[in-house]
Amino acid sequence: MAEVLTRTVVEPTDRLRRLRRTEGLRALVRETRLAPEDLIYPLFVRPGQNFQEPIPSMPGQFRFTVDRLDAEIEEVVRLGIRAVLLFGLAARKDPEAREAYEEAGVVPQAIRRIKAIAPELVVITDVCVCAYTDHGHCGIVRDGEVDNDATLPVLSRMALAHAAAGADLVAPSAMMDGQVRAIREALDGAGFSHVGIMAYSAKFASAFYGPFREAADSAPRFGDRRSYQMDPPNAREALREIERDIAQGADIVMVKPALAYLDVIRRARERFDHPIAAYNVSGEYSMVKAAAQLGWLDEARAVMEILTAIKRAGADLIITYFAKEVARWLRG
Template structure:
C-alpha cells in the first residue's frame, strides 16, 4: 500500500529551484515551435494586422529579413499562408507558380536552406466565396476539390516546400495529395494534416489576416463539431491511413483532451495550433491587467506539450524564444 501523509510529502520535490527543473515532465524548446507567416503580392510591404497584434503581412522582399531575424532567435520552422492578387470560384491562383507562397518558397529556400518551410494547402484564401473547397450550388464539392488541392500541394513542392499541411478538411485529401506528390517525384515531401480541425469561434483574427471568411453559410459541413471527440480520433486515424506523416489538432487549448486521447492511439508525431483567437484572448486579458502575459503564454504552450504535442504552431514563437532564455 502506498505511503500516506506524513511520510509521503509531495512538496519535497518542489523545495528547490534546481530540483523543480530536474523533475519537469515536459519542456518547451525552440525546436518545438512553428511560426506562421502571411505572404502577400507586391514589394516593400510590412503591414501590421490590426486584429492579430504583433503579426504582419509581408511581401517577399520584406519576408526575407524577418525570417533571418527569426532564425537568429532559434526559430527554424515556418508555416506559409498566402493572399493572392485575384480570386475566383475555383481558387486557381492557389497553384499559380508566381503566387506569393510559391515566390516566397523559392526565395527562402535559396537564401535560408536551414529553414524548414511548411505550407498551408487550402482554397479559402483564393476563392471568391471564401470556402475551403469548390462549390456546386450551395454545397461544397468534396471529390471535385481533391484534384485542386493536389495541384496546390504539387506547386508548393516544386517551389521548394519541405512539408505541406492540408487544412481544408475534405475527405480523402491526404491520399490525393500523397499520390500527386509521389507521382510528381516528391516522395520525400512530408504531409502534416490538419487532422482534427474544429469549426471553431477562435479563428476570427486569422480570417481577417487571411481574408478568408466564407461569403455564405459556414464551414460546419466539413470542419468538425466541438461536441465530437470520438469523431476527431476517427478523422485523425483516417489521415494516418492515407499517408499523413504528422497529425494536427486545432484549436489547441480547447482540444487538449483530443490531443491527449490521440497520443494514446498513434505513434505518429502530433502537432497543435494555438490559434489566433486563443492567442488574442490571452493578450486581451493581459492588457486588462488580469494575468501576466509571459507566464500565461508559457503555461498555455506547456499545456499543449503535456497533452502530447510534439510541435506547436504559434504566433508567439518569437516572444517565446526570448522568454525561454
C-alpha cells in the same frame, strides 16, 4: 481554558514540497519541457512589394510581402525555431481558386526566398483555397454546396506548386474527405515522394478562428464551414479522421485548435504513434494579448502555462504565433 494546539508530524514520505523549494529543484524534476525546436511559427505572405502590414486583431503579427521576409526569417533562425508555416493571400480571387496553384504565386515565391536565406529552415505550407476563392469557402462550390471531389484536384495542384518551389511539408487544411490520399498520389507521381504531409486531421469548426480570417482575408461570404470542419462536441470522430489520414499517407497529424481540445490531443497521443502537431490558433493568441494589454494577465506566464499544457497533453509540435516570444523567454 486556553485551547491546546497540537502539532501534526508529517511523515517523511509525504513531503512532496521538498522538490518545489527552489527554481533549481523545480527545474531538475520538471516533467514537461518546452524548447524552441518544438515550435512552428505561422507567417502570412501577401502580394505586392515593400509591405509589412500589421494585423489589427493579432497584435505583433504582420502580413509580409516576399521582399520583406528576410529580417523575419533571420530572426526566426537566430531564435532557434526550426520551422515556419506559410499562409498566402490572393491578388485575385475567383470561384475556382486559380491563383492558389500558380507557380509564380506568392507562396511559391516565399518558399524560394526563405530557402535562399535559410536552407535548413523547415518550410511548411498551408494547402487550402479559402483565401483564393471569391466565396471564401475551403473548396470549390457547385450549386451552393462545397463539392468535395471537385476540390481534390485543386488541392493537389496547389501542393505540387509548393513542392516544386521547395516546400518540405505541405499541410492540407480544407477538411475534404480523401485530400491526403489525393495529395500523396499527386506528389509521388510528380517525383516529390520526399515531400511530407502534415495533415490538419482533426480541425474543428471553432469560434477561435476569427482573427485568422481577418489576417488571411478568408472569411466565407455565405454560410459557414460546419458542413466540412468537425463538430466541436465530437472526440471519437476526431480519432477516426486521424486514423484515415494516417492510412492515406500523412506523416504528421494535427489537432486544431489546441487549447479547447486538449482532451483530443491526449486521446490521439494514447492511440497513435505518429508525430502530433497542435495549433494554438489566432483566437487563443488574441485573447491572451488583449487580456495582457488590459493588465488582467501576466502574458509570459500565461503563454508558457498554455503551451506547456498543450505539450503535456501529448503534442510533439506546437504551431503558435507566440513562437518568437517564447523562444526569447526560454533563452532568458
